[in-house]
Structure formats: C-alpha cells, structure tokens
Amino acid sequence: MESPEYVSSPEAGPKHSHHPRSSPPLESQDDKEKPTHIRFLVSNTAAGSIIGKGGSTINEFQSQSGARIQLSRNHEFFPGTSDRIIMVSGALSEVVKAMELILEKLLSEAEESSDVDSRSKVRLIVPNSSCGGIIGKGGSTIRSFIEDSQADIKISPQEQNYVGMNDRLVTVIGTLDEQMRAIFLIISKLIEDSHYPQLMNSPFPYAGLPFPGFPGSVGYGIPPAYNGVNYGSNGIGGRYPNNRGSSSQGAPVRSSAGAQENNSLTIGVADEHIGAVVGRGGRNIMEITQASGARIKISDRGDFISGTSDRKITITGSPEAISSAESMIMQKVSSNSER
Incomplete structure (x- = not known):
C-alpha cells in the first residue's frame, strides 16, 4: 500500500x-x-x-x-x-x-x-x-x-x-x-559547516538526476533500481522505464506521462542474485507473487539487459502490486549481497 x-x-x-x-x-x-x-x-x-x-x-x-x-x-x-x-x-x-x-x-x-x-x-x-x-x-x-x-x-x-x-x-x-x-x-x-544547507525542501532531491555510466553491481551493493527505472552500465541500452501503455516485450520504451493501464516494469538484477530471488524450488518467487499480486517473469540465462550482466525481471500488475513486488525483490537482493 x-x-x-x-x-x-x-x-x-x-x-x-x-x-x-x-x-x-x-x-x-x-x-x-x-x-x-x-x-x-x-x-x-x-x-x-x-x-x-x-x-x-x-x-x-x-x-x-x-x-x-x-x-x-x-x-x-x-x-x-x-x-x-x-x-x-x-x-x-x-x-x-x-x-x-x-x-x-x-x-x-x-x-x-x-x-x-x-x-x-x-x-x-x-x-x-x-x-x-x-x-x-x-x-x-x-x-x-x-x-x-x-x-x-x-x-x-x-x-x-x-x-x-x-x-x-x-x-x-x-x-x-x-x-x-x-x-x-x-x-x-x-x-x-557553511557549505551544509540549513534547509532542504525535499528529503528526496534526486528526481530527474540521470545515473548512467554505472555498472549494475557496484555502488552500495544493490543493482541500481532507481525510482522504478534501471540504468544499465552503458546508460543507453540498459534503460527500462515503466512501459505504461506499451508492450513490455520489445525494445525499451520511454513511458509517456499519464499513459494508462497496462502497467509493467522491467528491472535489472545481477545474475548472481537471481537464485536468491527465485529461491529453492521457486519458493521465494511464488511467495512474492502471492503477497504482491503481481506477475513476475525472469529472462532466461544469458538474456541480459544490453551492455550489462543484469537479467531482466518484468513485473506486471497494478502500480501497488508492482511497487510491492519490486520492494520484495530488492530486499532479497540486498540480503543476498550482504552475505
């Protein structure tokens, strides 16, 4: 919610x-x-x-x-x-x-x-x-x-x-x-510190900042799924924004603001974390699907977001279901990378 x-x-x-x-x-x-x-x-x-x-x-x-x-x-x-x-x-x-x-x-x-x-x-x-x-x-x-x-x-x-x-x-x-x-x-x-601002308008000043040129698993140990957009390492082929109102199968499509309801989001997850997302015998992915109500599809082995070693995870459903499934997937990735 x-x-x-x-x-x-x-x-x-x-x-x-x-x-x-x-x-x-x-x-x-x-x-x-x-x-x-x-x-x-x-x-x-x-x-x-x-x-x-x-x-x-x-x-x-x-x-x-x-x-x-x-x-x-x-x-x-x-x-x-x-x-x-x-x-x-x-x-x-x-x-x-x-x-x-x-x-x-x-x-x-x-x-x-x-x-x-x-x-x-x-x-x-x-x-x-x-x-x-x-x-x-x-x-x-x-x-x-x-x-x-x-x-x-x-x-x-x-x-x-x-x-x-x-x-x-x-x-x-x-x-x-x-x-x-x-x-x-x-x-x-x-x-x-005179450089430290006394006031900030928003806790989140990163909206609209591009994060290209960054390999998937560097940084803070979690693939950079940023605001629902994944930036692959070349910053061009690896962008999968919310494909609202478009087919999520073809090339990455920029979301058009306000386009309606076939909600789907593709995020990239480093190959080494896919096992943790799927779980033994598919248990984790089934739990995430049931708890969020979203449909989740993971690309085949070797099918990466271009220019990266990130597998594609496509999440389809209502905005709430997508957000909830994405959060649960990132939680699995996060605890796996801490190990």
Missing part, C-alpha cells in the same frame, strides 16, 4: 528542549537554535512503522520533539538501494530528540523481530562537500568522534558514487546511546 508522505507541521505540540546523553554545551547558543536537518535511510517496512497508523506515530514524534519529519515516497529510494529517506529538520536539540524517538522505535521493532542488523546501524546521508569536515585533517575529527561516542563510524568512498550525485553515506554502528552521541557530534559539526 502506498504510504502517504506525511509533512505535518511541528506546531502540533509543545517543544521540548533535549540534551543528548553527556553532550557538552555547544559553544554558541546561536548555533544551537540555527535551523538544520539530517537525512538517513530506512527500509520500507521501517518507514511504515515510523509513520504509524494514519500517521499517528510520526505526528506524535513531531509533537514531542518539535522537529519536522518527512519521508520520501515509497518508490523514492536512495540511489542504488531499496531504502527510503527520512529527513528530520529543526533546531539541533529538536533534531536530536526526534532522531532518538525514531531510533528507539526502530530498536524496539528490531528486537521484536530479532533483526540485529537494522538495530545496530544507522546510515546518514551527508553531502561530499561536508564529509571533509567530519573526517578532519588526517582523519583526526572522525577519530575523536569514534573515541568520544564509542560508535564505529564509516564514510562510503566517493568513487562509489553515481555521476551527478553529491552525497555519501556515513554509517554509524553501535548501541542506541553510542549512535545518539555520534549523531549529535556529526550534526554539531555540520551546523558549523
């Missing part, structure tokens, strides 16, 4: 000033009150639990923290992943409080499902231009953050980026307290 994009206003409740555990006073009160924001990744499932029934959870978090919390829509994934983006904005204390509420919620969900991985790490999105400040001269700043917080902090290499994308992932691994301390230090550093 399409989870709506909630953008309720922070005026919904009282503002609580919040000092994260053991945080030192910031040097200037002005910095503390300056508007800022932070963006990070969550799975589609986690996004649903943060929104809550009819938006109840996200509204409650906004009212408790005074921060504004926005999510990318459920087909707007961070390029190269099947994860949505959450943006939290407000004064430093409000942003930190909201982050704590969100991470506590995800932690309790993860404990219920004994999903240790999502519990132990959070991936922040930081512009390239601000990563230098977090790293510091010869790595001095990031080392001091790691010592202070006891969290593990890693920054994705710039050369893994897509053309035209200016953001990197900063992964923070540790207990909730360690993560919160590290996040507080990182946001405080970003506030001091």
